[in-house]
Amino acid sequence: MDQGKQIFLLIMCLQVFLIAAVTDPHDFAALSAVKSNWQNTPPNWIGIDPCGSSWEGIQCSNSRITSIVLSGMGLTGTLTADIGNLPKLQNLDLSQNMGLTGTLPPAIGNLKNLVYLSLVGCSFFGPIPNTIGSLTQLISLSLASNKFNGEIPPSIGNLLNLYWLDITDNKLTGTIPVSNETSPGLDLLVNTGHFHLGQNQLTGTIPPKLFSSNMTLIHVLLDSNQLSGSIPSSLELVRSLELIRLDRNSLNGPVLLNFTGLTNLSQLYLSNNKLTGPMPDLSGMNLVTYVDMSNNSFDASSIPPWFSSLQSLTSLIMERTQLQGQIPDSIFSVAQIQSVVLSNNELNGTLDIGNNYGAQLEVIDLQNNSITEFAQGSGYSKTLMLKGNPFCAKIGSTENYCSLLQQPNTSYSTPPNNCVQHDCNSDQISSPNCKCAYPITGTMHFRSISFSDLGNASYYISLQASMMDAFQSNQFPVDSIALSDPIMDEYDYLDLRIEVFPSNSDSFNRTGFSMITSQLNNLTFFQRPSSFGPFYFTLDNNDYFSGPNKSSNKGIIIGAAIGSSILVLLLLVAGIYAFKQRRKADTATEAAIRLRDPFASWDRNESAGSRPQINGVRCFTFEELKKCTNNFSDANIIGIGGYGKVYRGILTGGKVVAIKRAQQGSLQGNVEFKTEIELLSRVHHKNLVSLVGFCYELDEQMLVYEHISNGNLKDSISGIFKTPLKMNISTC
Numbered sequence: 001m002d003q004g005k006q007i008f009l010l011i012m013c014l015q016v017f018l019i020a021a022v023t024d025p026h027d028f029a030a031l032s033a034v035k036s037n038w039q040n041t042p043p044n045w046i047g048i049d050p051c052g053s054s055w056e057g058i059q060c061s062n063s064r065i066t067s068i069v070l071s072g073m074g075l076t077g078t079l080t081a082d083i084g085n086l087p088k089l090q091n092l093d094l095s096q097n098m099g100l101t102g103t104l105p106p107a108i109g110n111l112k113n114l115v116y117l118s119l120v121g122c123s124f125f126g127p128i129p130n131t132i133g134s135l136t137q138l139i140s141l142s143l144a145s146n147k148f149n150g151e152i153p154p155s156i157g158n159l160l161n162l163y164w165l166d167i168t169d170n171k172l173t174g175t176i177p178v179s180n181e182t183s184p185g186l187d188l189l190v191n192t193g194h195f196h197l198g199q200n201q202l203t204g205t206i207p208p209k210l211f212s213s214n215m216t217l218i219h220v221l222l223d224s225n226q227l228s229g230s231i232p233s234s235l236e237l238v239r240s241l242e243l244i245r246l247d248r249n250s251l252n253g254p255v256l257l258n259f260t261g262l263t264n265l266s267q268l269y270l271s272n273n274k275l276t277g278p279m280p281d282l283s284g285m286n287l288v289t290y291v292d293m294s295n296n297s298f299d300a301s302s303i304p305p306w307f308s309s310l311q312s313l314t315s316l317i318m319e320r321t322q323l324q325g326q327i328p329d330s331i332f333s334v335a336q337i338q339s340v341v342l343s344n345n346e347l348n349g350t351l352d353i354g355n356n357y358g359a360q361l362e363v364i365d366l367q368n369n370s371i372t373e374f375a376q377g378s379g380y381s382k383t384l385m386l387k388g389n390p391f392c393a394k395i396g397s398t399e400n401y402c403s404l405l406q407q408p409n410t411s412y413s414t415p416p417n418n419c420v421q422h423d424c425n426s427d428q429i430s431s432p433n434c435k436c437a438y439p440i441t442g443t444m445h446f447r448s449i450s451f452s453d454l455g456n457a458s459y460y461i462s463l464q465a466s467m468m469d470a471f472q473s474n475q476f477p478v479d480s481i482a483l484s485d486p487i488m489d490e491y492d493y494l495d496l497r498i499e500v501f502p503s504n505s506d507s508f509n510r511t512g513f514s515m516i517t518s519q520l521n522n523l524t525f526f527q528r529p530s531s532f533g534p535f536y537f538t539l540d541n542n543d544y545f546s547g548p549n550k551s552s553n554k555g556i557i558i559g560a561a562i563g564s565s566i567l568v569l570l571l572l573v574a575g576i577y578a579f580k581q582r583r584k585a586d587t588a589t590e591a592a593i594r595l596r597d598p599f600a601s602w603d604r605n606e607s608a609g610s611r612p613q614i615n616g617v618r619c620f621t622f623e624e625l626k627k628c629t630n631n632f633s634d635a636n637i638i639g640i641g642g643y644g645k646v647y648r649g650i651l652t653g654g655k656v657v658a659i660k661r662a663q664q665g666s667l668q669g670n671v672e673f674k675t676e677i678e679l680l681s682r683v684h685h686k687n688l689v690s691l692v693g694f695c696y697e698l699d700e701q702m703l704v705y706e707h708i709s710n711g712n713l714k715d716s717i718s719g720i721f722k723t724p725l726k727m728n729i730s731t732c
């Protein structure tokens with residue numbers, strides 16, 4: 001029996017004594033067992049009453065634990081199956097705890113009321129258990145940025161309430177599961193808005209069955225996998241789509257679908273595949289802002305008319321797409337255009353930017369083409385890249401535009417808000433409001449943006465304002481937000497550094513810290529400006545509460561209302577845990593010996609009276625117990641259960657005891673029996689029935705308890721005795 005379960009069961013036995021606690025004892029036991037495998041839990045996690053004494057990160061309803069939010073707490077350890085014993089849990093957020101590792105226990109599937117599950121930015125590995133498909137209330141499943149491997153469980157298709165599916169940035173393999181006669185699949189998720197499956201190692205084709213007209217997807221992100229085959233034309237049935245990322249795969253064949261039916265489409269990434277046939281035609285798609293079809297093997301073509309006709313287009317990224325012929329100057333005069341990247345094509349003739357170029361045009365990249373002339377005099381003075389054209393070979397590298405290889409300077413940093421920044425002590429940082437404090441720092445990774453001019457501060461200013469707005473209207477303790485260092489990463493995600501500063505104090509307490517880091521991964525929390533697509537957040541300061549000179553020591557230990565007897569219980573639980581841990585650490589040799597005879601070290605050869613005692617627990621002989629129960633007479637039976645019978649007995653000193661005798665077929669393994677005795681032998685408390693001794697011989701397993709004839713206690717004890725099967729510890 002694993003140690004978590006033992007603690008759990010022990011606590012169940014004790015529940016009658018814990019009337020003072022608000023928290024349901026089952027929930028407390030389960031949480032204690034989960035906690036015992038974690039380090040760095042909040043310092044106020046003491047006592048037996050997570051609900052009543054407001055353990056940080058825990059929320060309850062009617063004495064049951066409904067929410068665990070420990071985002072960014074620096075937790076280390078593993079998540080044990082005990083988590084499955086919190087049946088009322090609705091929200092489990094352990095995100096941004098890099099030290100949380102191990103596998104995700106299948107018991108997670110027991111959390112039938114779970115609505116939100118976020119493990120973003122931890123170090124979990126192994127398969128995503130198929131039992132995840134039992135969480136039918138789930139709205140949000142966020143497992144991004146872990147090390148999960150194995151296949152995507154088809155059972156996810158059972159999650160008909162799921163709106164947000166994010167398994168980005170793991171090591172998932174296999175194909176994308178769709179339903180068949182015997183198995184569910186992702187095609188059943190008709191209420192899901194987000195499929196975020198990027199940055200994995202998925203293979204096979206994108207199943208045509210995955211998409212249907214019944215779906216309500218707005219984001220389909222399959223980028224950076226190893227998908228092959230053609231893009232299924234069923235994709236065009238999903239009319240609600242706004243963002244499609246299929247880039248960085250091995251998709252091939254001609255693109256047969258008609259994107260023009262996807263009237264809400266804003267961003268389309270098809271780059272870095274092996275697509276052939278005609279370049280897709282986006283004519284009339286007036287909401288499209290960002291198009292990247294670079295690095296494909298489309299048929300050679302001249303520049304299509306739609307390049308110059310899309311009213312919302314900001315970014316036209318068409319590197320290495322077999323474009324040829326003359327460049328019409330109309331492509332530079334698109335109203336919103338910011339970047340035109342047509343490098344590594346066969347564009348020729350004379351380049352004429354014209355006088356009508358867009359007011360926001362920042363970058364023209366035409367490197368490695370066949371341009372022979374440049375009609376100057378348009379007045380365009382922003383970034384122009386022409387290196388690798390015959391024109392530059394002709395004039396040499398004298399002009400900037402023939403040598404410039406760098407993208408323009410796009411640095412940004414939220415400026416001070418009408419105040420003067422001063423130097424701060426040690427590792428404090430000056431906020432935009434010029435207060436020195438310890439911010440939450442990290443990176444927001446935007447999976448798409450509708451712009452490419454990263455140097456235009458107005459985007460960050462509006463983002464910052466909308467984030468501030470969300471924090472303030474939800475009364476989060478946030479003073480200000482600083483954004484800085486925008487950069488496009490290797491996956492074409494915009495990475496933006498963020499610092500969130502505390503109000504009222506120079507640092508966040510755990511509750512505030514965890515609330516904020518948790519919501520930084522909640523897309524619906526922020527009314528993002530439309531320029532910013534979906535994002536996820538990764539935390540930098542994983543040691544906020546454990547680093548030196550930090551707010552860690554401010555953690556206020558609320559030991560309130562914890563009576564001494566309760567503390568004893570706590571110590572007991574801790575003692576059992578420590579004991580079990582030490583057990584685990586025993587050498588293999590010792591373990592092997594104990595397996596053969598668990599009592600080998602107990603010196604069974606000595607005479608009965610002088611046998612060693614474990615914390616006052618005596619080893620009785622069969623004969624002794626036979627005698628004191630009048631040969632196990634039926635008259636002495638005080639309880640019967642599936643495990644055997646409980647007898648009243650009187651020891652030689654006159655002490656009244658209850659003797660539980662396991663019947664044949666209910667005997668435990670040697671090791672289990674011994675462990676149980678050791679466990680129970682540590683229970684010594686005035687309110688608890690204590691173990692007096694045991695008998696282990698001749699196919700007999702008996703446990704001898706103090707017998708208390710006090711009404712309530714007696715009842716509860718015999719009650720305990722009557723429910724051994726539920727308890728699983730046969731003695732309880």
Ligand SMILES: *[C@@H]1O[C@H](CO)[C@@H](O)[C@H](O)[C@H]1NC(C)=O
Binds near residue numbers: 154177179182183185
């Ligand atoms: C049905 O789908 C499951 C999981 O995707 C797969 O293992 C199984 O082989 C499929 N069965 C048939 C009959 O295609």
Ligand SMILES: *[C@@H]1O[C@H](CO)[C@@H](O)[C@H](O)[C@H]1NC(C)=O
Binds near residue numbers: 212213214
């Ligand atoms: C769409 O839903 C309707 C009714 O809910 C159902 O009859 C139909 O089979 C579904 N179509 C697809 C392609 O799933």
Ligand SMILES: *[C@@H]1O[C@H](CO)[C@@H](O)[C@H](O)[C@H]1NC(C)=O
Binds near residue numbers: 239240241264
């Ligand atoms: C397109 O977006 C608008 C505004 O968000 C929405 O009302 C409309 O239903 C969407 N169209 C489709 C086909 O989903």
Ligand SMILES: *[C@@H]1O[C@H](CO)[C@@H](O)[C@H](O)[C@H]1NC(C)=O
Binds near residue numbers: 257258260261
């Ligand atoms: C795509 O749809 C538009 C409008 O329905 C139509 O004009 C065009 O011919 C279609 N293109 C293809 C390749 O089917």
Ligand SMILES: *[C@@H]1O[C@H](CO)[C@@H](O)[C@H](O)[C@H]1NC(C)=O
Binds near residue numbers: 271317319
């Ligand atoms: C196209 O491929 C080249 C190298 O193969 C890579 O350096 C470049 O970033 C790719 N372009 C885009 C837009 O992804």
Ligand SMILES: *[C@@H]1O[C@H](CO)[C@@H](O)[C@H](O)[C@H]1NC(C)=O
Binds near residue numbers: 324325348349
């Ligand atoms: C430009 O390329 C096109 C297509 O390859 C070709 O027909 C045309 O003659 C070229 N023009 C110049 C001026 O080289």
Ligand SMILES: *[C@@H]1O[C@H](CO)[C@@H](O)[C@H](O)[C@H]1NC(C)=O
Binds near residue numbers: 457
């Ligand atoms: C920056 O972006 C905003 C919003 O798109 C736009 O109105 C403004 O003109 C841009 N500024 C520059 C200098 O391009």
Ligand SMILES: *[C@@H]1O[C@H](CO)[C@@H](O)[C@H](O)[C@H]1NC(C)=O
Binds near residue numbers: 343344367368388
């Ligand atoms: C242009 O071509 C040269 C030589 O093939 C290559 O080294 C360089 O990286 C190319 N430039 C770009 C922007 O792809």
Ligand SMILES: *[C@@H]1O[C@H](CO)[C@@H](O)[C@H](O)[C@H]1NC(C)=O
Binds near residue numbers: 409411
């Ligand atoms: C970019 O601009 C910032 C100010 O906006 C300046 O501090 C920085 O030095 C510049 N970087 C480069 C490489 O020019």
Ligand SMILES: *[C@@H]1O[C@H](CO)[C@@H](O)[C@H](O)[C@H]1NC(C)=O
Binds near residue numbers: 476477509511512556
């Ligand atoms: C922690 O911060 C939150 C949010 O500011 C506040 O409501 C709570 O009272 C603080 N808790 C403690 C123990 O100071």
Ligand SMILES: *[C@@H]1O[C@H](CO)[C@@H](O)[C@H](O)[C@H]1NC(C)=O
Binds near residue numbers: 522523
């Ligand atoms: C995410 O934000 C929305 C809107 O504020 C809120 O209703 C929801 O409960 C949040 N989700 C979590 C897991 O906190």
